[in-house]
Amino acid sequence: MSLVTITGLTKKFNTNIAVHNLNLELNKGVCTALLGPNGAGKTTTLSMLAGIMKPTSGSIAFSGVAERDFRKYIGYLPQYPVFYGWMSGKEYLQYVGQLASLSKNEAATKAGELLELVGIADAKKRKISGYSGGMKQRLGIAQALINDPLLLILDEPVSALDPIGRREVLTLMRELKEKTTILFSTHVLHDAEEICDYIYIVKNGEMAINGTLDELQNTHQQPTIYIEGEKELDEWLPKLKQYSFVSELVSNTPKTVTVTVTNVETARRELLNYFGSLNVPIRKFELVRTSLEDLFLKVAKK
Numbered sequence: 001m002s003l004v005t006i007t008g009l010t011k012k013f014n015t016n017i018a019v020h021n022l023n024l025e026l027n028k029g030v031c032t033a034l035l036g037p038n039g040a041g042k043t044t045t046l047s048m049l050a051g052i053m054k055p056t057s058g059s060i061a062f063s064g065v066a067e068r069d070f071r072k073y074i075g076y077l078p079q080y081p082v083f084y085g086w087m088s089g090k091e092y093l094q095y096v097g098q099l100a101s102l103s104k105n106e107a108a109t110k111a112g113e114l115l116e117l118v119g120i121a122d123a124k125k126r127k128i129s130g131y132s133g134g135m136k137q138r139l140g141i142a143q144a145l146i147n148d149p150l151l152l153i154l155d156e157p158v159s160a161l162d163p164i165g166r167r168e169v170l171t172l173m174r175e176l177k178e179k180t181t182i183l184f185s186t187h188v189l190h191d192a193e194e195i196c197d198y199i200y201i202v203k204n205g206e207m208a209i210n211g212t213l214d215e216l217q218n219t220h221q222q223p224t225i226y227i228e229g230e231k232e233l234d235e236w237l238p239k240l241k242q243y244s245f246v247s248e249l250v251s252n253t254p255k256t257v258t259v260t261v262t263n264v265e266t267a268r269r270e271l272l273n274y275f276g277s278l279n280v281p282i283r284k285f286e287l288v289r290t291s292l293e294d295l296f297l298k299v300a301k302k
């Protein structure tokens with residue numbers, strides 16, 4: 001069921017078109033990743049969704065809500081959150097709660113609940129300046145949850161973290177996605193693969209590819225044959241390009257070649273015949289599949 005429909009979203013900074021005609025559908029209870037290389041327009045898109053930047057054109061519509069100003073339904077963690085290091089985690093959340101119109105008592109109760117939820121209740125009285133990167137991000141997520149948002153927007157929530165902090169925050173996100181709808185941006189495919197249900201890949205402000213993980217895998221993965229020779233294969237490769245079933249040929253080392261093919265059975269037979277007839281000794285001949293990583297790199301390089 002759709003929660004947010006984004007249509008034709010566009011943002012221009014003078015002549016620079018940072019986001020161009022994006023259409024996104026965010027479904028209730030679904031964790032969606034906005035994936036793209038640096039400068040793809042992710043932060044600009046999320047800022048417009050969070051209501052802190054005005055689109056040049058396009059529309060953002062929430063389903064089934066009463067108020068036109070949708071900002072009250074959104075919790076937002078910016079890419080570079082700023083904290084008051086001299087405050088304790090609990091003081092900070094109480095402060096944010098009161099800014100969000102909670103009474104002093106309500107803010108204190110909510111702060112306590114959220115500190116428990118994000119797993120830093122033990123550190124609630126410690127100064128934020130002494131928190132680790134992962135703890136700060138978890139506090140940032142807690143502040144984004146202060147108004148019980150329908151949509152939680154997280155801009156690159158794990159990109160700046162070390163492996164431990166990254167794991168802490170991904171685990172928290174996995175728990176939160178059971179409770180709320182999440183949209184998060186990342187330039188790391190693995191993070192998207194790990195916790196999200198739906199992926200939008202953007203490039204130069206435009207939509208490149210979108211789908212569920214399964215859809216992307218099924219639609220874009222191509223069968224590939226990995227061949228490793230006992231000796232260098234270079235001289236035998238130019239002829240391979242002439243086969244109609246070969247769509248791509250990559251030789252990363254002199255003794256190896258990865259051949260992306262359109263028809264596995266024909267390719268297997270013809271390639272074995274080819275090397276067999278030339279008496280080229282083959283050490284490995286394996287059918288592999290291109291990964292989502294290959295797909296993402298291809299989109300990013302295009």
Ligand SMILES: Nc1ncnc2c1ncn2[C@@H]1O[C@H](COP(=O)(O)OP(=O)(O)OP(=O)(O)O)[C@@H](O)[C@H]1O
Binds near residue numbers: 036039042044045079
């Ligand atoms: N305030 C601004 N004024 C002018 N250009 C901007 C502004 N903000 C972003 N841009 C430009 O818009 C484009 C998209 O930037 P954006 O920060 O949205 O990308 P991103 O995908 O979030 O990148 P990153 O992963 O590096 O954060 C870039 O070309 C950037 O230089």
